[in-house]
Amino acid sequence: MMWKFFVMAALCSAITLAGENPYIEPKTPEKMPFSATLTPGGAVDITLDGQRYVVKADFSLRPGWAKFTEDKAEGFTAMTCTGKELTAEGSGFKLVRRIEMTDEAITVTDRITNTSSENLPLMYRQYVTIDAIKEYRLCGYRIYSSHGAGNDSINSTTIVMPEEGGSLGMLALNDVFRVHFKAFARRKSYGIGDDELVVKPGVTQEMSFALFPSRASDYYSQINAMRRYLGVNYEIPCGFTYMAPNPKGVKSLHPDYDQLGKDSTVEEIRDRLNYKSVDYVCDLAVPLLGEPHQGSAWLELCNPQLHREFHKKIREARPTVKIFHFFHCFIEFKDRLGKGFENDKCLLPNGNQADYRNPNVPLYLPIEGGKWAECKEKTLDKLKNDFGVDGIFWDEFPYSAARYHYGAPWDGVSADIDPRTHEIQRLKSSVPLITLPWRKRMVEWIADNKLMLIVNGGGAYTRTMMEFFKKNKFIAFRETGAISNLYVTHLSTPIGLADHITERNEKDCYHNIVKHLDYGCVYFYYHEQVAPFTHETITKHMFPITPIELHEGYIIGKERILTNRPGIYGFGDASEAELYFYNADGYEVERKAKAIKKDGKLYYEIALGEMESCAIVRK
């Protein structure tokens, strides 16, 4: 009799589970049946399923504003408009706007020509006004206040979900717009803008952005549509950690364990790499052995032999490993200040040199033709030829502690603009823009030399660099102690670096891996301060992953799905999968999961408790 009770209980439980848990599979992207046109007033008028969005625009004048509205443009002296293109003339500039449609987006391109004889400051804003909204996001962050501001050059988005349903996403596209990007919400208007734009006399500056009207009203549907549009769903091949040839006695956070180093055995290194399941290993300078951190003095004082011997051990421990070395292109060290870099200083508005929040670590700019750039080029060369690395880890890739340089050379597009008078207060140069030509050439050199590149701080900071990264499958991660900053990775490779501030042991690391999934992100390990690692965990089945969709709680890839949420998962076809469950301590556990066939597709019913995770690996 009791067996009948258990069967009934299990059946009820299964039915309840199936009834409660959603079916999760990659959605087939649909062509959104929206229509879009330019209004007589120059705004972009979008209709989808009876829902209407009018994306207006403001352009600063001196004084006042020119506006694209629904009915009649304001502040322009002349305007002609067909459905998809318009030409407008304002005070000191001419604007040609064009809109083009793809399956999921409307791309708006504004070509702005300065028709005056002096620099033209032009604050540029695009926005919708919606009375009642359910939710809105700026740069990925859900803002709970009715007003907000954000700036991020990778997740350069504003996404708004009206109460009636559906959503509209706005994404900045061109380099200058992304670098200057700001997202804003104010008095029921939600938009994207550039308040730092200057157009030189006679120059045409192209500003472009994309609009994503959608039937879905959640953030991740918008982000996934944007990812498809940008084409950033490419493979992340394997996991990552740091490991340096430390001398003996460098303490880890565990009182009984030192960090691994040059005297570690192959077996110790093997265990560490195997338990972390990593094949990208990043080496670092070892100051305790006389190597300075990577300023100019590193070129003379580095010890390639030390690292080559260490690399031998690593390769023997795990032959599939690719070895990287740390590289930084902005920081110098005052105690070993190099000569000849006076013209390459990164300057603050007061004329002082910018630093890394520490006057002993001044910042320099690698600009084409400069001595500092030459020094950094030699550094890369040394890493390739003398260190024999397989790849470069480029820290703080687009900029370091200073985003702007207040000196020569000028980048030709940036200024501080007075918010009231709209006049230029002072010119400035965006560090990502002014260093872009040199960094691009270095990235091309890395690709030409068949090296892999991993960056911290954003490969997709500019569209130019994003296209290069896509082409070469270079990857970027986000280093942060505040996990919500993983939103920044959502339009790039969705990888978060371990939180070295709060992770104290391998269980903390595992918990963070699980929390990364709350943002649809995978996890890269930090360095050897956390020790020991005693067992494999979900990172064993985390890579390679080619993202298809990111979600809160899980990431769907071509090869696998990683999740921390219960649900009924499938790949959208009849693919079978191997399931690997991990308990709240990060250990793999045996767990049966029911396979469900439905509409010719196969799904697996995954039950997970708090801090548990599962890797569903396609066979």
Next chain:
Amino acid sequence: MKTMKKLLANALLACIAGYAAEIRISSEPALPTANQVANGSFDGSITGWSASNGNEARIAFDDAEGRFAAGCIRLAGEEGQQVCASRYIKFDKSIPKGGNLFLRFACKKVGTDFEKAAESVSFQLSMPDGKSKFIPVPNILIEDHDWAEYESHVILDEECVGGTLSLCYNDQIGTVYFDDIEMYTGRVSLKITVSGKALEHILVRSSIDGVVLSENASGNTFDRTLDVPAFGSYCVEVMEADGRKSSQLYPANYDANVPATEHVHPLTPIRRLIFAPNSSRAEQFQFELKEVLPDKSLAMLEFDTRLMIPAESTARGGLMGHCCALKVFVNGTQLTEKNMVHPEYVVIFANGRSGKMYGNNGYTLSYSTTICPLDIENSYCPVNIGDRNPFKMKLNVSGLLKAGTNVISFLNTYPTSPIYSFDVCVENARIEIK
């Protein structure tokens, strides 16, 4: 249940009784001195307060609203209008150069436009030669909020005889209420006499400025007269050689901690504790338990806390972010995120960012001019906490308390900086046991 209650009551008796040393405190003149703001609590009217020209209809007595009791002044905003209620205050005695002036008030606002200027309070000093100048007044939270208290203590650099106190609500919408407006000036002689078995240390704490005296003692008597500001209350804490601690507040029940009850046990009689940064030692408070707590009883260490923004700060908005700055210890064991009941360890703010309320330097505190639940329009409002109050700290210390003397310690761990330095304010520190 009755037996449990009885056990608890007996176990805790020792924490209420047992003041070993005898402490006598008095002052000349007696505290509290006279509030220089007549009708600062708006008892039945707004007599003495004048409206700015043309705005007479916009200021009124409100008999429904009030901070602790009904009755306060109400200012109704109007766009483009400088709505203001003022009164001139002539001090009982002029304040000499270097003298003290303390201003405290409570306000509440509803329906404000947070993109416009916040309401403000100003005090324009009058000098004997007819000149005038404004004193720094703390920034008020921009967004709507329930009753919150603000204060500033200023050392004057010129002699003054009085001044005009103005409650302003300029070019705004919505309504602001003010109540319990106090102003005190001058200094008193605080006479302290202590007698005990073997005195070891005497500490005198001001409810406004923190520690004013910290001195080793010996023998069995201590006499001292201190010249101190004439506002707030003063708590004398005596440590004896046998480890016992006694304390006394003067004036009694003024700026006092929460009252003791069967379940609530204040750590100190004074409401506010101020911990300066760069201290080498945590400050200790004692809590006596006669017996071990029964199983299943819950002991919570509760207090309100913030990083104190100086009154002269020009930062707009009253709340400027947060920083790890407070370590708490119970019997030598540092409390961590595992002890956190309120706020939660991970918080989501209204600006969408997540934050950890505990880090390497201890608990995360907000830089603020006041303590109150936050409105969602404040970027730092913790939206995942029901009461949206990031200042209220509740730490589970069950299992850490023992029979006998328990030591609760607080340490300001604000990062050392040559430019910035912030005091930590802890208010209403108590143990609650159920």
